Amino acid sequence: MVSIALEKLGARYGKQTVLADVTSGVMKAGSMTAVIGPNAAGKSTLFKRIAGLISGPGLVHLSDTAKGPETICYMPQDTGANAVLTVYESILLAAKQGSGWKVHDSELREIDQILAALKIEALAFKGLGELSGGQRQLVSIAQALIRRPEVLLMDEPTSALDLFRQIEVLGFMKNLSEQSGLAIMIALHDLNHALRYCDQTIVIADGSMIASGPTNEVISEILLRDVYRVEARIECCSRGRPMVIVDGSVV
Amino acid sequence: MAAVPNDRLAQTGQAAYRALVLRRSVLIALLIVGLFLSVSIDMALGPANYALSDVLTTIFHPFAATGQLRVVIWDIRMPIALMALTVGASLSVAGAQMQTILANPLASPFTLGISAAAGFGAALALVGGVAVFPLATQFMVPINAFLMAMLAALFIHFASTMRGVAVETIVLLGIALVFTFNALLSLLEYLASEQALAAVVFWTMGSLTKATWPKVAITASIVIVVMPLFAKRAWALTALRLGEDKAASLGINVRRLRLETMMTVSLLAAIPVSFVGTIGFIGLVGPHIARMLVGEDQRFFLPASALCGALLLSATSVVSKTLIPGAMLPIGVMTALVGVPFFFVLIFTHRKKSW
Numbered sequence: 001m002v003s004i005a006l007e008k009l010g011a012r013y014g015k016q017t018v019l020a021d022v023t024s025g026v027m028k029a030g031s032m033t034a035v036i037g038p039n040a041a042g043k044s045t046l047f048k049r050i051a052g053l054i055s056g057p058g059l060v061h062l063s064d065t066a067k068g069p070e071t072i073c074y075m076p077q078d079t080g081a082n083a084v085l086t087v088y089e090s091i092l093l094a095a096k097q098g099s100g101w102k103v104h105d106s107e108l109r110e111i112d113q114i115l116a117a118l119k120i121e122a123l124a125f126k127g128l129g130e131l132s133g134g135q136r137q138l139v140s141i142a143q144a145l146i147r148r149p150e151v152l153l154m155d156e157p158t159s160a161l162d163l164f165r166q167i168e169v170l171g172f173m174k175n176l177s178e179q180s181g182l183a184i185m186i187a188l189h190d191l192n193h194a195l196r197y198c199d200q201t202i203v204i205a206d207g208s209m210i211a212s213g214p215t216n217e218v219i220s221e222i223l224l225r226d227v228y229r230v231e232a233r234i235e236c237c238s239r240g241r242p243m244v245i246v247d248g249s250v251v
Numbered sequence: 252m253a254a255v256p257n258d259r260l261a262q263t264g265q266a267a268y269r270a271l272v273l274r275r276s277v278l279i280a281l282l283i284v285g286l287f288l289s290v291s292i293d294m295a296l297g298p299a300n301y302a303l304s305d306v307l308t309t310i311f312h313p314f315a316a317t318g319q320l321r322v323v324i325w326d327i328r329m330p331i332a333l334m335a336l337t338v339g340a341s342l343s344v345a346g347a348q349m350q351t352i353l354a355n356p357l358a359s360p361f362t363l364g365i366s367a368a369a370g371f372g373a374a375l376a377l378v379g380g381v382a383v384f385p386l387a388t389q390f391m392v393p394i395n396a397f398l399m400a401m402l403a404a405l406f407i408h409f410a411s412t413m414r415g416v417a418v419e420t421i422v423l424l425g426i427a428l429v430f431t432f433n434a435l436l437s438l439l440e441y442l443a444s445e446q447a448l449a450a451v452v453f454w455t456m457g458s459l460t461k462a463t464w465p466k467v468a469i470t471a472s473i474v475i476v477v478m479p480l481f482a483k484r485a486w487a488l489t490a491l492r493l494g495e496d497k498a499a500s501l502g503i504n505v506r507r508l509r510l511e512t513m514m515t516v517s518l519l520a521a522i523p524v525s526f527v528g529t530i531g532f533i534g535l536v537g538p539h540i541a542r543m544l545v546g547e548d549q550r551f552f553l554p555a556s557a558l559c560g561a562l563l564l565s566a567t568s569v570v571s572k573t574l575i576p577g578a579m580l581p582i583g584v585m586t587a588l589v590g591v592p593f594f595f596v597l598i599f600t601h602r603k604k605s606w
Contacts, residue, residue, distance in 0.1 A: 081494035085547055113266075
């Protein structure tokens, strides 16, 4: 089990700096951290930088120093690429990178287990091109899980899901995280999801970190006005959960 | 999230996957049998009529056959038939990998201007005696063809990696390259001597008739060398079709993989063109047929593409010999005439999405 912390993390595309000075507290194994911010704020860039896909200043600290970037898995936003592959093959593909051609029974059993855990066994031999947006997201999660990461970076995994599936997927990830010790960072647009499922939150806007800390402290009315330009209240519902209630946009 | 169970759930995913692999392996075996038959028929056809059994006997026991039969089969027909096989395989694999790395169903050596560039390079040598790489003048034609093809391939590659360049833009750039190199080729034809003009025209129509054993050996060697390189990267190349970000997230150096593949593809596309001229259709259609048959897992897609391309060109060679008895029509013309209707039938009967 691995905890992760970011120190003055930045990212560059060529000579252009697109992200600067992101520092977080320790994101513990078994915890979920929301990364929030407006569109094009730099959330995906942050994830790519943490996963080592782009370069830049700063450090990514893992609690187990013997473990390297291979323990971090980035799950990008779905681009809708329609490879002529079945769901089963696409998950196998994620597991087999860097391996030989031979496919072992143990690898196939693991795919079966992940499909069952996500309740998508019926999709196993459907083509990727036949899937709905929500089904594709679930397949992406399966592709990530098959690689047995200890830190999982999920880039807007609920964006194409209906409300029922959003709750189901986030609940599944929360349970998985707590039971297996997986540290999850998840980019979200729905702040109520962040309040409900995430222990910590990092706020990114215009390529900079605006705030970082416990979710119920970070998501505030001031933040909503300054970063999202909306008038909103944070109130507790009848069950005692904090909720964001949006009254309108800031003129 | 819970989907309606279907009959496939009666067996475990593991068993169903093994069945899928078996089905694909059988399809590849059938392609091999089809190719063997087509190449045999190709060797049996010609101005002199020989029975297929005599031809097969001559192939497997050359010294048991008469001298004339041996010469006709081994020195004339076999190089042509095997050239069709190797060129078809080369062009189809080149097209398959271009479609893979550019994520573009229209990509092929022909549509993106690689063949036109190779043709122009070869014409430079034939018409003007210009060697792009001056130290190897005896191999001027294939080397010119390769270098020009590589230049065109690199241009397409770097254009495709620029930010904001869409898939459609790459195709447009390819079409622009085709027009540019065809215009330059026309200019060379205009300036060429009668003899050089004939050689250049031979190219543009594509022909297998000048196949020789050394040319077959060179083309085959390239396929034999390149296929294991692609095979070694089979999982990575397949992952590219999941999208660039997804592939990178799986630990693949996408930029490097694309560049290496593009360089290799230019070799695969250029050498056949320098020997047999422009054959446009195979590199586009061979991979699509393979994809419809076995999907895009490169462990199956790669051999299936090679086999489909080889079979298509071999079958076209057979048709080109049988349409007008005694004459062999230009193969480049025949691939389009025979292949396009066949491809239409496949597209309209294969409703399942295949790109």
